[in-house]
Amino acid sequence: MTAAADACAVSEAAADSDVAISARGLTRRFGDLIAVDALDLQIAPRSIYGFLGPNGCGKTTTVRMLTGLLTPSAGEVRVLGHRLPAEAEILKRNIGYMTQKFSLYEDLTVLENLRFVASVYGLEPHDAKSRIAELLGTYALEPLKHQRAGSMSGGQRQRLSLAAAILHRPALLFLDEPTSAVDPEHRRDFWERLFDLVDAGATILVSTHYMDEAERCHRLAILENGHKRADGSPAELMAAMGAHVLEVEGPYLRQTKTALTALPEILSAAQLGSRLRVLVRDRITEPERWLKELPVARDLTQIASVRPSLEDVFVTCTGQNRPQDQQREANEVAA
Ligand SMILES: Nc1ncnc2c1ncn2[C@@H]1O[C@H](COP(=O)(O)OP(=O)(O)O)[C@@H](O)[C@H]1O
Ligand SMILES: [Mg+2]
Structure with a gap:
């Protein structure tokens, strides 16, 4: 585990x-x-x-x-x-x-x-x-x-x-x-x-x-x-998830995602429409401030803490994609 x-x-x-x-x-x-x-x-x-x-x-x-x-x-x-x-x-x-x-x-x-x-x-x-x-x-x-x-x-x-x-x-x-x-x-x-x-x-x-x-x-x-x-x-x-959840906005979200995902403090970053949902390990005590000081944050127009969802729990517990995405991929392979 x-x-x-x-x-x-x-x-x-x-x-x-x-x-x-x-x-x-x-x-x-x-x-x-x-x-x-x-x-x-x-x-x-x-x-x-x-x-x-x-x-x-x-x-x-x-x-x-x-x-x-x-x-x-x-x-x-x-x-x-x-x-x-x-x-x-x-x-x-x-x-x-x-x-x-x-x-x-x-x-x-x-x-x-x-x-x-x-x-x-x-x-x-x-x-x-x-x-x-x-x-x-x-x-x-x-x-x-x-x-x-x-x-x-x-x-x-x-x-x-x-x-x-x-x-x-x-x-x-x-x-x-x-x-x-x-x-x-x-x-x-x-x-x-x-x-x-x-x-x-x-x-x-x-x-x-x-x-x-x-x-x-x-x-x-x-x-x-x-x-x-x-x-x-x-x-x-x-409540027991072990990560903070931030949502960020900016003009170059795909690049931002790649840069964030490379950091060891980031558990995952996934795009939702015009935002990135970012999971930050909870050893970072002030995640918003921490993120704002990163070079990658230069391009960001908005950084906000949001409430966790069950999907965030799934990602932190398994380090994987959402199960419905995996199911869809499995169905595509089977078809
Ligand atoms: N009768 C079986 N013989 C061999 N492997 C099986 C059998 N039933 C399930 N498995 C394997 O066990 C794993 C779990 O399957 P399953 O319980 O059906 O998963 P889920 O219901 O979560 O999709 C899979 O790798 C599946 O291929
Ligand atoms: Mg089944």
Whole structure:
């Protein structure tokens, strides 16, 4: 772990009696590759906990281990009081899992898909009927109930997937990159629905490579190459970041960026429109004054301290690009 990552690590406060998920040393190898490396987790009930990280950092592998679907190579896991993998079968009845890819039947209608899921979970016919009617209403699927899943939009499919994942009223819900195929407006609506579920008593674990989504979580872990780089609430992580954030303006921002990035005191400089967002290591106590006295500052028209964002936390913890950029690059390579 780097010094910056260390500074990001916030102590795990939850007591053992008050946890939905606890993992110690959770590890998964695939041949020589360590996909998840000695992960420690404490997830409080009735909250939304996020895994934030780029493509390949180990989010899905971790989720699969926590659902009992994949056996860890090492480590101890307890989910809703059940030890895994020994008690995976009992656990399955109490969890819902929305996988990264749409996993319902495209050739079945909304209603047929939900009836099928109800039968898999062994709901009594009467209970299944009323529960499905309730979910069709809650998730705005009633007008679509005779439509085939394969012909629905991304947002509609996502609501159907969520309805199917909670049909059996699980106490714990796993959502693996649930909004990747959804436009921003529907993403917002989806998150409102997640908070409704938490209000009704559910615990939710959600993986994402979107900063804005991670920022909505009560707590989150930042993952990189199977390692947890930081863990805490968005506010805690920003407070413990170990860097100052400045925004500067000037006429030659590309050159300024190159000059700043070469300095050891600068963690990163990234352009946002007509400004550069600059992360200065916190061993510099007066960053604005320090920057103003640099030769490179001659050209600058404005230097201002600004509040950190989760994206700044990500950069300081991992020293990398934003996860959504990495995801996009990975998709471009795959295409
Ligand atoms: N079944 C598997 N066999 C071999 N390697 C795998 C398998 N599943 C995942 N991996 C590898 O483990 C790493 C983490 O993958 P994954 O958990 O899917 O990441 P994420 O969900 O964050 O994109 C990647 O390098 C991936 O290629
Ligand atoms: Mg994944």
